[in-house]
Amino acid sequence: MDESASAPPPARRGGNGRAGRAAYDLDAVLDVAVRAFNERGYDATSMGALAERLGTSKSAIYYHVSGKAELLRLALERALGNLERLLEQPALADAAALDRLESVIRGAVHVLVEELPFVTLLLRLRGNTEVEREALARRREFDHAVAKLVEEAMADGALRSDVDARTATRLLFGMVNSLVEWYRPGGGLTADQVADAVVVMAFEGLRR
Structure with a gap:
């Protein structure tokens, strides 16, 4: 039996997401960032907080933008x-x-x-x-x-x-x-x- 035929598919990453999660595009990142800026204030919102909301890593956000100011x-x-x-x-x-x-x-x-x-x-x-x-x-x-x-x-x-x-x-x-x-x-x-x-x-x- 070919073991590869029954092996689970690899986790989805797309280059900017955590394993097991769909990768986010820039529009999705921007939507989450704007909600956070409105709720918490721009100054009080860190890139780490945005990554947590997205369920991804900070490096995944930097895949799209240079930083919080660009968002x-x-x-x-x-x-x-x-x-x-x-x-x-x-x-x-x-x-x-x-x-x-x-x-x-x-x-x-x-x-x-x-x-x-x-x-x-x-x-x-x-x-x-x-x-x-x-x-x-x-x-x-x-x-x-x-x-x-x-x-x-x-x-x-x-x-x-x-x-x-x-x-x-x-x-x-x-x-x-x-x-x-x-x-x-x-x-x-x-x-x-x-x-x-x-x-x-x-x-x-x-x-x-």
Whole structure:
């Protein structure tokens, strides 16, 4: 009898996992890291703690990234990149400022709903590291671009002009960003329904 025919298959490793466990890809590592950063705080989360959550070794994580700072950078890029792309929609290039603004607000709701842990991490940054400070600077640039859309819509007469544009922008995104505190995926509200509610609440209060 050929003993090799009845021998158990070798343990799965894939180059970055412990024997007996499926290897993790970068997306899976990133998901676990973001959950840990949100729950424990970035500074309080070690690579060892991440490895323990994954049930793997630290070297398995280093197979994908150079360290914890790169995980943070990738996570913040996922949130910021999606938000920044809302300002670059070719189909809206010639649209009125109010239409572009509404599209950005709707899109921001979708980004938040679809990337909830990643946007939550972005909103909780304290600026303690260079990666965080760079992300906060990009977020300010995004806010300034939205404020410019508000100013343009005011100049067009589509929005009331007795409210400061920057203040209006902060209030708009205060409403959108509050979703991280109460929105729960699978809770009955779709991203479209939430976006509709935000637009009605925001623009019915601002529109002439």
